[in-house]
Amino acid sequence: MDPLHILLAIYALMSFIAFFVYGLDKRRAVRDAWRVPERTLLALAACGGAAGALLAMAAFRHKTRKKKFTFTVPALLCLQAALAVWTAVHFGA
Numbered sequence: 850m851d852p853l854h855i856l857l858a859i860y861a862l863m864s865f866i867a868f869f870v871y872g873l874d875k876r877r878a879v880r881d882a883w884r885v886p887e888r889t890l891l892a893l894a895a896c897g898g899a900a901g902a903l904l905a906m907a908a909f910r911h912k913t914r915k916k917k918f919t920f921t922v923p924a925l926l927c928l929q930a931a932l933a934v935w936t937a938v939h940f941g942a
Contacts, residue, residue, distance in 0.1 A: 852940045856933060864901030867893040871905030871912070878911070887912075891921060899926035 850858075870893055874885040890912070894902035902922050905911060912918040 853933070853936050856936050860897045860900065860929060860933070863893065863897035864899075864904070866901070867898030868901035868905045868908075871902055872909055875905075875909040875911040887915075887917070891918070894922050894925050897929060899923075899929050 867890075870885055871890060874890065877884050890902065899922055903926055906913055906918065906922065
């Protein structure tokens with residue numbers, strides 16, 4: 850497996866996990882239950898799950914009023930996309 854496919858597989862897995870955890874946190878917020886710390890949510894986005902985090906923010910209308918999330922998650926997605934492009938250019942697609 851080449852580096853680009855490995856990177857894309859990591860992004861896909863982390864995005865799935867981030868989407869699931871953001872949805873779980875939203876459900877817990879509605880039920881006034883124990884919440885996932887914001888630090889954990891942002892860490893999931895930073896570790897390759899920015900696409901899933903951004904999709905979850907839109908799908909669940911979750912964390913959309915927090916500037917920390919509305920700026921950071923899209924910025925992380927841009928960085929991760931740039932890394933994927935860089936990897937494709939340097940290691941061949």
